[in-house]
Amino acid sequence: MTRTSGGPGGRTPLRVAARLHGYPPRLNAGAEWMVHSMLRALVERGHDATVWLSRYSGDREPYELDGVKVVPLQARLDFSSAVRQADVLLSHLENVQATGALARGYGKPLVVVCHNTHAHSFRDMASGDTALAVYNSAWMDRQAELFFTEYPKSVRPDTSLVVRPPVFAAEYRTRPGKKITLINCNADKGGRLLEQLARRMPDTEFLAVAGAYGEQILPDLPNVEVVEHVSGHEMRERVYARTRILLMPSFYESWGRAGVEALTSGIPVIAHPTPGLTESLADAGIFADRNDPDGYEAVLRKLQDPAEYRLASKRAKARSAELDPTTDLDAWCTAVEALAT
Template sequence: MARAVPASAPGGAAKPLRIVARVHAAPPEHNAGAEHMLISMLRPLVERGHDVSVWLSRYGKASREYAYRGIKVVPLASRLDFPTAVRRADVLLAHLETVPSTASLARGYGKPLVVVCHNTHRPTFRDAAAGGTALAVYNSQWMEREAELFFAEYPKAIRPAASLIVRPPVFADEYATKPGKVITLINCNPEKGGKVLKALAERMPDQLFLAVKGAYGEQILPDLPNVEVVDHVRGEDMREQVYARTRVLLMPSSYESWGRAGCEALASGIPVVAHPTPGLCESLGEAGIFVDRNDVAGYEAVLRKLLTAAEYRLASKRAKARSAELDPAADLAAWCSAVESVA
């Protein structure tokens, strides 16, 4: 694959940096959108010659250090010396539940901290505002606006020294394929729309559905003849095992700060029918087909309309156009320069 960003950038680091990320879980065992966003952001840093390692804070199946997409991942069970890695680091990076503990280490060892924010919940901004954050990364304009509201509400909170928007990077050529024939939901927990999938499958016995088990949450897996259930799929296998089989992707989520799976589907011209969360409205843009998640009849009407060749061609064309608009190269170039500048 072509480089995501240039090998060097004006004002970038004069020497390779040691970048240490602390996260609770990582692919290929844990394949949620937040983790794949982080991996996609770390890859171009590796391409620019930096030493990047991801240290896990929860126990998983792995017990030895392994490489994923060129990035060194250190499981908690390996019992390697994380404090020593912190002492040697030039930059620390954290997201989700690891931010408070990593921020404490950053302050203790005098290291710059980068916080990647993955949702708009108040604890996300509170943790990033605990003091000492050199760079806060927001995944959307919506998240940036929510952060501004937080700081207006809590004027004593310590703003990060700098902030940047990096939309969850999707390298389209790693996902693009010829769409298939089924209607798909990825992660069948109630918040992502498991009940909607079940209701639609019952209303549309003539249509095949694919239910992909998610990385977290209770899974609603319909026991119906027109629904195929598949286990949790690794990120690198999504193209062949999911998108190559999918004609339409469902995203009736109650909450999405962005919605990476939808953007992955757009790369193949797969229409996405989604609940209009602020994040999905921003990520899918004019390519999104928005229906309230409580309107199952509305979802059915849209899906039946997309069964016609003419309607599908138009929706697919919009999907591919939006995928092109979401090319991550510029965001990633700015991201790498920002990380290099805090060291």
């Protein structure tokens, strides 16, 4: 029977308990901000969302972020009680199997958010009775179907949904700055290429933003400014307001949230053509192979032409408008509410 009355739209507020290894503002990777945006949407719909952290974070007291409650590992030890009282459990990445076991033990529906197409992600999701699988791109949805076709004995989720990592344009939009920026300077994201380009273009200003994970390659060069790890709520002022062009020469991206954030301000994005980035950036993307520094330098010099930059910026803004998250988030909230019927 559907839970009704009392809440928004006649719905009784749901209790959603999420088990995650880290969370903003300490951990500001794309996966964490995607889940935060989704939980925030549930809160705005009148539901209760609480994140229980599974790793030490340095925080000792619970806190709130945009209405989402966050309980650090060392603050409280009663996650099992929260599971018993929850209507829905949610997890991603390393916590999927453990949270799935709790969902089975307590008879709770489990939501799994998938952020990559690695086989172990699909295996973890298929190891339990997943009520709802959320994929961050159409490409990942297709890859999941290939996995279940190849491994027909795996347990499919009851239902699945594509939710593109929600980016609220008004919260990121700004006037672009002057620098060429790389966010998360580990090797897989393009840290070495940034250093190569900075050496090749000594009269050009670069911005190296330290990331949430991976060994950071932070060039010690006069034309490279290094910015330490930045909270998502500060990206507009500390990063995008100082950025003219964003580099995304990533070895792997299942989507590429930073690129979509940059598009909101009409900032052109030069990216390696991963399946995720070609889907997220679409016609706005300027694609060059990450192993071709000559190509990246040529594109950067081409964008010094004001007319070329205006055209690239116009395409970026148009793509940003296409990626308005309203429809995806409405479908997401509706799917979670259906789990409590």
